[in-house]
Amino acid sequence: MIGRDRCEAVLSQTLDQPNIREADAYLSVQDLSLTRFASNDIHQNVSHGNAQLHIRVVVGQRQGRATTNDLSDGGIQRAAKLAHQNALLMPEDPDFNGLTIPGAPPQVATHDLDTESYGPASRSQVVASVCRLAEASGLEASGFFRNGTQETAVLSTKGARAYHAGTFAGLLVMAISDTSAGWSKGGSWRIEDIDSDALADEAVDKALRGQNPRTVEPGEYTVVLDPYAVDDMLSSLSLYGMGAQSVQEERSWMNGLIGERAMSPQISIWDDGADLEGWPVPFDAEGVPRQRTQLVQEGVVLDPVHNSYTAGKEGKRSTGHQFAFTGPPVASNLFMQTGDSSLEKMIASTQRGLYITRFHYTRLVHNRNCVMTGMTRDGTFLIEDGQLSYPVKDLRFTQSYVEALAGVEAVGSQSKLVLNEVGFATKVPALKIGRFNFTGVTV
Amino acid sequence: MDDLVSRALDLAEVRGAGYADIRIVRTSQERISLRNGVVDTLSVDESLGFGVRVLVNGCWGFASSHDLTGKEIDRITALAVDIAKASGTLSKGAVDLGPAVTSRGTYTTPIEEDPFTISTDHKLALLMDADQRMASVKGVRSRQGNMVFIKEEKTFANSEGAHVEQTVYEAGGGIAANAVGNNEIQRRSYPQSMGRQQGCAGWEYITAMDLPGNAERVATEAVALLTADPCPSGIVTDIIIGGAQLALQIHESCGHAIELDRVLGAEAAYAGTSFLTTDKLNNFRYASDVVNITADSLRVPGLGSYGWDDEGVPSQSTPIVTNGEFVGYLMSRETATGLGLTSNGCVRAASWNRVPMIRMTNVSIEPGTWKLDDLIADTDDGIFLEMNRSWSIDDKRYNFQFGTEVGYEIKNGKLGRLLRNTTYTGITPEFWNSCDAVCDADHWQMWGTPNCGKGQPGQIGHTGHGAAPARFRNVRVGVL
Numbered sequence: 001m002i003g004r005d006r007c008e009a010v011l012s013q014t015l016d017q018p019n020i021r022e023a024d025a026y027l028s029v030q031d032l033s034l035t036r037f038a039s040n041d042i043h044q045n046v047s048h049g050n051a052q053l054h055i056r057v058v059v060g061q062r063q064g065r066a067t068t069n070d071l072s073d074g075g076i077q078r079a080a081k082l083a084h085q086n087a088l089l090m091p092e093d094p095d096f097n098g099l100t101i102p103g104a105p106p107q108v109a110t111h112d113l114d115t116e117s118y119g120p121a122s123r124s125q126v127v128a129s130v131c132r133l134a135e136a137s138g139l140e141a142s143g144f145f146r147n148g149t150q151e152t153a154v155l156s157t158k159g160a161r162a163y164h165a166g167t168f169a170g171l172l173v174m175a176i177s178d179t180s181a182g183w184s185k186g187g188s189w190r191i192e193d194i195d196s197d198a199l200a201d202e203a204v205d206k207a208l209r210g211q212n213p214r215t216v217e218p219g220e221y222t223v224v225l226d227p228y229a230v231d232d233m234l235s236s237l238s239l240y241g242m243g244a245q246s247v248q249e250e251r252s253w254m255n256g257l258i259g260e261r262a263m264s265p266q267i268s269i270w271d272d273g274a275d276l277e278g279w280p281v282p283f284d285a286e287g288v289p290r291q292r293t294q295l296v297q298e299g300v301v302l303d304p305v306h307n308s309y310t311a312g313k314e315g316k317r318s319t320g321h322q323f324a325f326t327g328p329p330v331a332s333n334l335f336m337q338t339g340d341s342s343l344e345k346m347i348a349s350t351q352r353g354l355y356i357t358r359f360h361y362t363r364l365v366h367n368r369n370c371v372m373t374g375m376t377r378d379g380t381f382l383i384e385d386g387q388l389s390y391p392v393k394d395l396r397f398t399q400s401y402v403e404a405l406a407g408v409e410a411v412g413s414q415s416k417l418v419l420n421e422v423g424f425a426t427k428v429p430a431l432k433i434g435r436f437n438f439t440g441v442t443v
Numbered sequence: 444m445d446d447l448v449s450r451a452l453d454l455a456e457v458r459g460a461g462y463a464d465i466r467i468v469r470t471s472q473e474r475i476s477l478r479n480g481v482v483d484t485l486s487v488d489e490s491l492g493f494g495v496r497v498l499v500n501g502c503w504g505f506a507s508s509h510d511l512t513g514k515e516i517d518r519i520t521a522l523a524v525d526i527a528k529a530s531g532t533l534s535k536g537a538v539d540l541g542p543a544v545t546s547r548g549t550y551t552t553p554i555e556e557d558p559f560t561i562s563t564d565h566k567l568a569l570l571m572d573a574d575q576r577m578a579s580v581k582g583v584r585s586r587q588g589n590m591v592f593i594k595e596e597k598t599f600a601n602s603e604g605a606h607v608e609q610t611v612y613e614a615g616g617g618i619a620a621n622a623v624g625n626n627e628i629q630r631r632s633y634p635q636s637m638g639r640q641q642g643c644a645g646w647e648y649i650t651a652m653d654l655p656g657n658a659e660r661v662a663t664e665a666v667a668l669l670t671a672d673p674c675p676s677g678i679v680t681d682i683i684i685g686g687a688q689l690a691l692q693i694h695e696s697c698g699h700a701i702e703l704d705r706v707l708g709a710e711a712a713y714a715g716t717s718f719l720t721t722d723k724l725n726n727f728r729y730a731s732d733v734v735n736i737t738a739d740s741l742r743v744p745g746l747g748s749y750g751w752d753d754e755g756v757p758s759q760s761t762p763i764v765t766n767g768e769f770v771g772y773l774m775s776r777e778t779a780t781g782l783g784l785t786s787n788g789c790v791r792a793a794s795w796n797r798v799p800m801i802r803m804t805n806v807s808i809e810p811g812t813w814k815l816d817d818l819i820a821d822t823d824d825g826i827f828l829e830m831n832r833s834w835s836i837d838d839k840r841y842n843f844q845f846g847t848e849v850g851y852e853i854k855n856g857k858l859g860r861l862l863r864n865t866t867y868t869g870i871t872p873e874f875w876n877s878c879d880a881v882c883d884a885d886h887w888q889m890w891g892t893p894n895c896g897k898g899q900p901g902q903i904g905h906t907g908h909g910a911a912p913a914r915f916r917n918v919r920v921g922v923l
Contacts, residue, residue, distance in 0.1 A: 003764070033528075034899065040535070042502070046504075048794055049509065065487075089567065090482050124529040144899045146900075361835045368626070377838055396837070442837045
């Protein structure tokens with residue numbers, strides 16, 4: 001961390017360069033330490049820090065950009081000059097109306113000193129403990145334990161002024177036998193929230209129960225999904241269509257569905273960058289406060305999230321979702337409404353189906369209705385007569401996520417925070433879905 | 444610079460490291476992207492930093508910083524040593540790097556024209572020209588075009604005496620047209636999907652693409668796909684896969700599967716392991732006897748081309764599949780030693796702040812003997828598939844499913860109707876053993892994959908894949 005004062009000094013110096021009339025600057029400072037393990041052995045153990053200064057210079061309806069990690073006087077001057085030159089070379093963009101004038105972002109306290117100062121020796125002790133638990137069950141553990149800090153600051157000539165410092169921590173455990181694997185993942189902005197024993201137990205239990213899987217035929221099954229699998233569904237729906245750019249270009253799954261009840265009335269989804277139950281980042285890369293944005297309300301698809309550019313095209317205000325310095329708006333702090341069920345109830349109410357821990361390597365097959373393909377992984381079980389019958393070999397699915405969410409039969413009463421890349425998280429419950437289409441099985 | 448290098452290596456030794464290396468990397472990247480006729484991004488990104496990697500009591504530690512000063516070199520080196528000592532808490536044994544690496548020299552990507560000397564105006568004009576030609580086609584809903592130019596200057600030195608300096612250039616460009624209608628969304632890309640075709644090359648690589656000259660065709664094909672017949676559903680047929688798509692097939696089902704760190708479990712918790720376990724080396728029929736696959740870091744303009752890898756091992760060529768037999772891995776010093784072999788120079792880091800790991804070089808299928816026209820004429824009933832649209836493979840690299848942007852029916856040895864939403868699926872060794880024909884060198888091209896994800900924390904690698912169209916028998920298509 002370099003601290004608020006240093007961040008603001010760098011940003012002020014950036015905007016104070018010659019020839020700059022209208023500009024904004026975005027500073028991202030990250031320190032990340034990560035201990036990685038495989039086969040009950042630490043095989044990578046790393047620490048890195050970086051500070052990236054992004055400058056956008058505006059000349060009329062033209063904007064030029066530059067990025068540097070050289071925060072010296074000379075480095076800042078050079079980057080500002082390059083951004084200005086780029087702006088002058090750009091053609092006018094009639095849809096760009098200059099920098100936005102954002103309001104003040106909320107203060108969200110997600111910096112934890114214990115998390116920031118957690119060192120390699122402590123991480124290694126936790127990893128050793130996890131591996132011992134796996135080894136005691138005759139399993140091998142793989143995964144990582146990470147912690148770090150993320151500072152973001154924005155300053156603009158139009159009055160944007162924002163600073164946030166947060167910490168993060170995460171433990172991923174995969175327990176592996178010769179014929180099975182189990183998986184768990186925990187994350188928080190406080191390292192004390194990481195219950196390493198519970199996560200190890202969860203992965204070990206799945207791996208032990210998943211041994212010697214049998215093959216079941218592909219086809220349509222009722223599925224009960226752990227929150228990890230639901231995280232993939234929500235992340236994919238975000239990536240492939242919850243941003244206004246894709247809607248405006250008519251390549252979003254939302255196109256044609258806005259205002260329609262496309263999902264089960266049990267499904268409500270929103271994005272909230274200020275909610276302490278998620279992984280808060282209270283403003284975006286333009287310094288605009290992240291608005292709580294309802295995306296699906298009781299199955300009805302609502303409007304996508306915006307940055308200032310996409311909002312300007314529709315005469316709206318940005319919802320504060322410019323995820324990175326460049327690129328489209330992204331819903332990255334997602335929540336799904338909980339229900340009144342539980343994994344146990346969902347399984348007990350299923351005559352024949354599959355219980356799935358998570359999805360693997362999922363990719364978009366078709367934009368309409370967000371048709372995805374991917375594999376099940378790390379704990380897939382056949383449900384028969386309301387009970388887990390036996391573990392099964394992983395299956396490939398090809399399934400519309402929108403249509404799957406239209407067929408939701410039950411929603412878990414508890415939700416789990418799943419931290420993915422820094423700044424992107426979902427908080428999701430388990431789901432029971434009536435029909436899910438499996439198109440293949442692995443060896 | 445040499446002073447800083449020595450300072451890190453000397454301090455690491457004093458603090459107890461049995462091995463140390465340092466990479467100092469300066470990267471300049473110019474990005475230009477056009478979206479529907481508007482310049483979406485015009486940016487220059489510059490990054491400088493260093494990473495220190497050490498072995499203490501045979502355990503790894505790595506630390507890095509963007510502050511290239513003597514004081515920070517000291518701090519980061521000490522941190523790397525502390526991290527390595529912490530790794531010793533859980534160790535199954537000391538890392539053995541095998542024979543010392545003492546490479547010395549310099550390398551620069553052979554280019555004809557430095558892309559950073561070409562004016563931005565000229566680059567923009569070329570993209571604008573292509574964009575306007577795509578926009579002229581009725582029915583096109585959105586267009587994209589982009590160029591990327593990278594210059595990476597890297598110093599590598601280790602405590603065994605290696606010291607190499609490299610300058611690697613990359614140039615990339617591409618266009619895409621999206622059409623919407625008839626309750627469909629279709630896309631065509633050129634020369635490669637997922638944004639662009641990229642290689643270790645100069646400006647000449649971009650001019651050779653002729654983006655404007657292909658723009659109208661690409662846009663027209665996107666619109667035509669809206670009303671094309673869908674791919675036949677769930678049938679088994681013969682397929683001919685074009686070079687661009689076959690490149691990604693190689694990447695996913697062969698390239699990742701032969702990474703020896705993955706085979707040994709290092710990536711288990713992320714994208715998974717590999718079915719190509721060490722007992723299969725020189726003892727497994729991966730493909731039919733017409734298939735020969737090579738990993739080659741000397742094959743410019745492939746994106747896996749360099750002078751030395753990030754352990755200082757010289758670039759080289761390694762047979763991977765010879766007449767269908769599995770004969771080689773991509774290896775690091777540590778993993779090769781475990782098999783009683785020596786590294787074949789396949790270790791790279793995505794940046795100064797990432798730890799080096801095994802990455803694909805240029806993993807390519809060697810040319811066969813067929814002309815494409817003859818191959819089509821020899822196929823009674825099948826589908827020609829080209830340009831990737833989606834890709835997915837399981838955690839052992841067995842079960843895959845790919846979608847392509849375009850397909851053409853083959854009937855009685857002739858290309859027929861256009862097909863949309865084409866997909867195919869299979870199990871890797873069964874699939875490659877069904878290959879009975881590969882087109883010749885006239886059809887062979889080096890393709891770039893500048894978006895290969897691996898590792899935790901994540902690293903984006905740049906890999907090359909030479910490929911020519913090839914035929915596969917009895918493949919399941921039309922899964923949607």
